[in-house]
Amino acid sequence: MGHHHTHDHDHPHSHENVEPSDATDAGVPDEELSPSALSRRNLLRSAGLLGTGAAASTVLTAPSTASADTRSSSSGERRAGYLWLAGDHHIHTQYSSDAMYRVIDQVRHGNAYGLDWMVITDHGGATHARIGVDKVNPDIRAARDEVRDTLVFQGLEWNIPGAEHATVFVHPGRHEVGVLKQFENDYDGSVKNASDNTPANEALAIAGLTFLKKQVDKGRVDDALFLANHPARRGVDSPHEIRAWRDAAPGIAIGFEGAPGHQAAGIPEPNGGGGGRGFYEGSPSANSFPGYPLESYRTWGGFDWMTSTVGGLWDSLLAEGKSWSISANSDCHVVWADTAERGPDSNFDLNGRYNDPVHNGTILTSAGDFWPGFYSRTNVGASRQSYAAVMSGMRAGRIWVDHGHLIDGIDVQVRRAGHGPSGATIGGVLRVKRGAAVELVVTVDLAQQPNWAQFVPRLARVDVVRGDVTGKASDRDTFSAPTARVASSFEVPAGAAKRFSFKLSLGKIEKSGYVRLRGTDGKRTATGLNGAAVDAHGPALDVVGDADPWNDLWFYTNPVWVVVD
């Protein structure tokens, strides 16, 4: 927790190109490059100036990814060769019509609570598109200067036409505002009155993602990413829409929130608002995908049903052999038990923001959010602490998430049995010949100090989930993955102090597949929605009005892929 590394920060707003040498630096692999740097490198390649390499559309054609070199660096402790930088890509400020804090308030809190990177994502909408998107930028740039060891991206909470919200953010640079503003004005579902789930609106969403991809391809921004937020909350992100976003902008549309924000919303009255954890308390509407079961409208162990269900929607995406990442964020609008309110005499429509918040001494028990970094973390494996490296790490799928700082860190290696220490880590690909013996080696760094609720979380169990890569989904609306299941579980011994390690033979590999990990404090479990044979001790349904977020903690990792040549 906290910061124990020094950073060689770039300040991209002061010069146009960040890390211009990456494209020609052979020590930086393709996957580490921003798309614009990668296209520069490919240009040089096609001119015969560099070696060869190809971007992969599925893991089946991706090269093996060994862990980065494990030399220690000045930037702190590396696991599997990377710095694992904690962040949050879903944060609101006074520039959102339903929020209140200044940018610097969010950044100072996020920094204090241990975040290395954050994305400011105010809601898309008429006022924000007109002035808010411009006016928030100087505040963000000032925060970058004031808080030097937390990276602050400018993004947007996009109203996806025909669907839910999503984080869209770009690499800092001269055109960060210009690109976001044009994108919002032309493609935001609220601005364009395109919220209904219709084919035309679904097409507008794809056009928006295509626009983003073009901005990166043209080099107007160095990089852009999209992650769908609270995807199952209202049932409006149908499986075919998610697949369409992924396929329209590969490498830009990279994932969704595995767990929504608003994690304090289920704290029972009178101490809390007594709502649904994550504010997942709704029911289907005419815009909902009719195939979703009602279970999808609630959270399970604090996580979204798409992610929490073993053999569910997330696994059905992974079964296609395409990377799809999960994240966990605060969605911070108004903080539970805070004592502030919006500044008096605010005129949001005129000013594009509320006046600075003021202390009023009233304890906001009905608010549902935690400060960024306080509870939810999206941990990204990055080669260094820079904007480009965080985005590259996310694109590469090097992500694990946790709640309540359940663990300090995790090192995951999938490797040929008996072939030395290094293999593929989270997000990576291990290529093997059919029949090769493969093993999984995991080391969890157990929590060593109290979290922000003043207790040391205790990890009780780690589950290993395995699934086959079965190929392209013939039904784009499928949300089940029949081969995915919890393959093994490991109880953490009561006496474990610093680390918990285990090795698991994955057997002789006959089919391409993936392995992902999940861990829990063990306080609330239930048979998974696909039965005990698939998930005997999965997360339990969060009780609306009675969900204590601190007594139900989980971590989830992205998959490691094993591909048979």
Place this chain on the structure above:
Amino acid sequence: MKEVVGIDAGSATVQDAEHLLGRLLEEVLGRTDAMVACTHFVRGERPHVALSVTGVDSAALVSLELGVASGSERSGPPELAAGAALAAAAFAAGEGRAVIYPGVSGLVGTRSASEVLAESAIEEIDVMGGGVASLVHTRDFVRPEYVNGRLVLLTQPAGGGGVVPFEVPNPTPCCADH
């Protein structure tokens, strides 16, 4: 299944559709103990919510600006008439989210599961996430669903014991100040 009338005013939400239903029952159709009224989603170019109602005379509706479908008869604007027909067909096929059904007026306060089953048209009570319902805290808002013609109430555990219906009477709207 008895004769059913489909009604479509292009309601955006189930709340709007229920409000319309209440007004129609009060001002035009009258209410009987035996009647069933459901909401149905109409998807497509303009997703919205339509109604099906049993045991009423559709003649009184024809003069209103509504889509109405009864048997093979259609009236009102074509798009709404099509939605009304869809709602009537869905009810006939054993689907719908029930707003009015026999015994609904007695489902107030806290009732035992056996009372709910004995005194209303609800035939089954399920508990999300597993378990058996004993006490049902109705919150005076019970909206069971027809599943293959069976009226099923899905519930979820309540804080402090018992169960509550899955559907919250007043969910936090998206983008509310919270």
